Amino acid sequence: MTKVLLIDDEVRFARALAISLRARGYDVDTATTGEEGLEQAAHGHPDVIVLDLGLPGIDGLDVLRGLRGWTTVPVIVLSARHGEPSKVDALDAGADDYVTKPFGMDELLARLRALLRRAAPADDEPRVTTDDFTLDLAAKTAAAADGTPVHLTPREWGVVEVLVRNEGKLVSQKQLLQDVWGPQYERETDYLRVYLAAVRRKLEPDSSRPKYFITEPGMGYRFQSGR
Amino acid sequence: MTKVLLIDDEVRFARALAISLRARGYDVDTATTGEEGLEQAAHGHPDVIVLDLGLPGIDGLDVLRGLRGWTTVPVIVLSARHGEPSKVDALDAGADDYVTKPFGMDELLARLRALLRRAAPADDEPRVTTDDFTLDLAAKTAAAADGTPVHLTPREWGVVEVLVRNEGKLVSQKQLLQDVWGPQYERETDYLRVYLAAVRRKLEPDSSRPKYFITEPGMGYRFQSGR
DNA sequence: CTGCCCCGTTAAGGCGCCGTGAAGATCCTT
């Protein structure tokens, strides 16, 4: 299900929007401050973010920049300001769209659809098969070669998913930590050692000699399916 | 260069916009009817299309649908109509953005930038191939001519990456040390000798007679891909 | 011819990084 993160301090408006979104089959997270928004963005992995610029505390643009430091998730900015400079600033700070209040709910939803259509293109096979196991990224299920299901915890899935989506490519420790745990965890390399060990124990035929989840010392990790 | 196709029948407006775009380094094609626009879209391979809905003849929405039948090129729709239904229709017909006239030129340009940023992350392969080896800088993989993988350590990758990104150009020892080891190491020329030797041993067919990683005595090093 | 500078080569030492097991903390369900 598509998950929308809504960052807005106007509770009444946010609630109305959340209801509209849920009625149309979206999953909705909400945050009422910039800090909370950044936190939830890292934690909840939304598919799109709706960000109101008129937040108390942190400036909305700083929230946007904080997001863009580590993620390319699509962002629609809402604002009561009509001034053109603020539009340009927001768009150049990394926003994908900018909607001025007041606006029609239907328009916002249409812009959401347009953005999701663009940003989530040809979702090719979220399915990976090797000689020793099968992964279905969409269904979040894993199975050994003989078909017996393998259970992975959420963190383990996070690690596996990032690596598999970058099959063959090296994923730096920093990027892996940012994608799975969030931007403020980029130094916790301990986690990676522990979770790579867990993933290997569950998926590799010989976890002491990994075939699929390869360590590149000092750089990061790599998933390779064949060979 | 980024090419913009501008489909608009208001000649004065189109001309002004074209001038603004060209001044900012875009390549601009123009069309004044829907038919011409479809023709040019097929013929000119634009990177983004700006489409005015208020065209004579063919309805603007039909132009949009005609485009979406065969291409996913980003489209920004312009319109004088303020009605919300038309926005929703256009966005659902495949438009990526919808701007209502009158609007500021800066806003349109900012929306153009945002859209291009999202739609064209088509990072062309950062891949280098020679007769004796291939390098994939993004994936951080190296392979010999016969396909057998070659393992490079982080420092070795650092050296190779700086030299390859400056293909053909001389890179001074100081710059190489600063880029790979950091500014405080700019005098440690010992490192370069050791690591160039390692890189050559792993990549050059005859490491005693380098073809690719050339020493310029007293100055620095150079990577050349052919000959 | 000879001394110097610069570069290539090799090897050894030490340290940082990684894998592993386990225990405490935290979250979630019953």
Added chain:
DNA sequence: AAGGATCTTCACGGCGCCTTAACGGGGCAG
């Protein structure tokens, strides 16, 4: 409130990478 599953934190041992040093060769100038 209790129990299990999951996440975080820590310490230890081993291996690979980085650093450092020593030696030899080639080019150049005196």
